[in-house]
Amino acid sequence: MTPPRQPALSVLTVPAFKDNYLWLIHDGTHAAVVDPGDAAPIHAALAAHDLRLTAILLTHHHADHIGGVPALLTEWAVPVFGPKNDGIALVTHPLVQGESIEVPGIGLTLDVLDVPGHTLGHIAYVRQDDSANWLFCGDTLFGAGCGRLFEGTPAQMAASLAQLAQLPDDTLVYCAHEYTLSNLAFAQAVDGDNTALNARVLADGAKRADGQPTIPSTIALEKATNPFLRETTPAIVRSLVAAGRLTEGAAPVEAFAALREWKNTY
Numbered sequence: 032m033t034p035p036r037q038p039a040l041s042v043l044t045v046p047a048f049k050d051n052y053l054w055l056i057h058d059g060t061h062a063a064v065v066d067p068g069d070a071a072p073i074h075a076a077l078a079a080h081d082l083r084l085t086a087i088l089l090t091h092h093h094a095d096h097i098g099g100v101p102a103l104l105t106e107w108a109v110p111v112f113g114p115k116n117d118g119i120a121l122v123t124h125p126l127v128q129g130e131s132i133e134v135p136g137i138g139l140t141l142d143v144l145d146v147p148g149h150t151l152g153h154i155a156y157v158r159q160d161d162s163a164n165w166l167f168c169g170d171t172l173f174g175a176g177c178g179r180l181f182e183g184t185p186a187q188m189a190a191s192l193a194q195l196a197q198l199p200d201d202t203l204v205y206c207a208h209e210y211t212l213s214n215l216a217f218a219q220a221v222d223g224d225n226t227a228l229n230a231r232v233l234a235d236g237a238k239r240a241d242g243q244p245t246i247p248s249t250i251a252l253e254k255a256t257n258p259f260l261r262e263t264t265p266a267i268v269r270s271l272v273a274a275g276r277l278t279e280g281a282a283p284v285e286a287f288a289a290l291r292e293w294k295n296t297y
């Protein structure tokens with residue numbers, strides 16, 4: 032007898048706060064939420080789509096990613112997956128690099144990556160199967176940018192981003208903020224002759240003008256246009272040197288550090 036076919040999974044975009052995206056992964060009946068910083072929009076989305084919450088997935092400890100967890104747990108007795116080493120007391124299933132989880136209720140396997148930099152214990156979740164490649168990366172990789180280094184070092188963040196860049200090109204990048212247009216403005220300042228970047232500026236600008244999110248992007252698009260995945264390219268190195276932020280012949284990690292510091296004040 033042929034086993035019953037699993038329902039296809041979808042990812043629902045749930046805007047929150049000023050520019051956060053919360054993600055609901057669902058099969059039409061059950062759902063897991065990624066980084067619910069606010070419970071109210073998640074409650075509303077679950078009700079609107081007639082979904083039952085079965086799991087909470089967290090990437091790091093910042094309030095805009097975990098703030099809604101207590102309220103959600105008052106209604107839904109579900110497991111809370113999250114980083115082992117990022118100080119989140121509500122995590123019931125602590126995770127580190129190399130582990131995989133079966134997300135309850137939706138039949139989804141996710142691999143766990145350690146991606147320190149934004150915080151020291153930050154993790155990411157990766158789906159890689161015959162149906163789709165997805166990345167839930169919190170505040171590590173953004174559309175055309177990366178997270179600030181609140182706790183980690185430039186070397187840690189550069190290594191984390193390099194690990195994500197090794198994922199398949201068609202991997203959909205579900206990051207946690209709509210920062211893409213401001214990131215693209217900086218990218219053009221340091222990599223303005225990049226034709227793929229300039230095409231992305233037009234495409235993503237049109238999406239935002241139409242009220243649409245620029246996320247998810249893809250790993251291929253990020254590798255082609257994100258300066259923090261291209262910090263050693265000659266064009267970006269020349270921009271850093273010309274701006275007096277880097278000396279000729281500097282190590283790659285110095286180029287990354289200089290680029291991140293420039294973006295901090297751009």
